[in-house]
Amino acid sequence: MNVSVENLGPCKKLLRVEVPVERVNAVFAETAVAYTKQAHIQGFRPGKAPQHMILKQYGAGIEQETRKRLFDESYKAAVAQEKLRVVVTLDVEEQQFGRSQPMQYTVTLEVAPDFTVPNYRGLAGTRENKIAGDVDVERALNILREQQVKYNDVLRPLQDGDVAVVNYTGTFEGKPLTDVAPTARGLTEKQNFWVQIGKDAFIPGFTEALVGASAADKRTATLTLPADFVAKELAGKVVEYAIEVVGVKEKVLPAITDEFAKEFGAEGVDALKHGIRVDLQKELDFRSKQAVRDQLLQTLLKDLEIELPESIVASEANNLANNIANDNLNRGVPREMIEAKKDEIITNAKIGAAGRIKAAFVLNRIAEVEKISFTREELANRLLFLAQQNNTEPEKFIKWAKENNRFPEIQQELLTSKVLDFIETAANITESTAAVTAPATPAA
Secondary structure (H helix, E strand, O other), rough: EEEEEEEEEEEEEEEEEEEHHHHHHHHHHHHHHHHHOOOOOOOOOOEEEEOHHHHHHHHHHHHHHHHHHHHHHHHHHHHHOOOOOOOEEEEEEOOOOOOOOOOEEEEEEEEEEOOOOOOOOOOOOEEEEOOEEEEEHHHHHHHHHHHOOOOEEEEOOOOOOEEEEEEEEEEOOOEEHOOOOOHHHHHHHHEEEEEEEOOOOOOOHHHHOOOOOOOOOOOEEEEEEOOOOOOOHOOEEEEEEEEEEEEEEEEOOOOOOHHHHOOOOOOHHHHHHHHHHHHHHHHHHHHHHHHHHHHHHHHHHHOOOOOOOHHHHHHHHHHHHHHHHHHHHHHOOHHHHHOOOOOHHHHHHHHHHHHHHHHHHHHHHHHHHHHHOOOOHHHHHHHHHHHHHOOOOOHHHHHHHOOOOOHHHHHHHHHHHHHHHHHHOOOOOEEEOOOOOOOOOOOO
């Protein structure tokens, strides 16, 4: 078998393969014999039909199966012979195939980058040990109160902290804002829009103009938009908003009582606070561990330059950009604002994707060197954890993961976690207590 490799770019190769005519004819013959044994041709018992009749009736199937078998075995052998770490096959082009002639084809592919694994033992890091204190618990309690907030209609002028229900129209030099920024539809006009009165809420200066207004009042707000405004075409422009107050709502938070605590599954306020403290401490410990891992990973990758497979980086960047956009939509950011930030999102996604792909290659190579892997039980536990995190039954989550080809990503995350565990265990970690929050209760 003749094999050659041509470099097309960073991590990109063109693999040329020629399978000898002797092997082609041998596989054709073996495939024909297999068909002969199973073929059903009228007037002949299975395995007894003449070969020319077999070829006439099943010729296309024999040729297709022979082609697949020859490609599979020769491609595998060629990759092994050239010691290629294939990460993605981009294109396969057949030049020649048929009886009594060599099979020739090319494969365009991308391979894992070639690099020297940096030192990953004894890396230095600092761990901040924080303790959840009274202030943290109170902050979390207020977040729970916000989940049960009520907005009561009131017959009085708007004041700080209230919610105004308004209709508004925005113009620049007397024309709708969309004449300047076509994607800024939500910034140009809205009906029954809820906005909380407070500094820099919505658009800086917008709600300040509403303080003291009552239902049915009309106000005009002349605003100079920030230089970094989300709609770039309007950045720094002086715009005018005509605002009609439809209603005034007072924000009312529930009192922290035993009844309130029972809404969250606790027996009373003390039990709720204890549960919050435990959960907060777990979160602080997790963040502390994650911060250490981030430090070690940055140190590991700091001076390492690697050429990365372009198609994989592009695919990861596309996924990250979509995730960023969807996260913003879920948080209530208007679609037009996201569209206005599209270029920035794509740029950040590309940077993030390159970093993630680089880290994955390095960590996977460390896994090879140290023979780090995961068991089926560990994978099952990871799937169970992810199912619980997504409030989904394990069977449904596994089905979804298979249908959406998420298993490679889940397996990579599990392997990455195990390699980072290994690196952290082998690191020199300095424990820091400088930023510890005061404990909520004194030690006994």
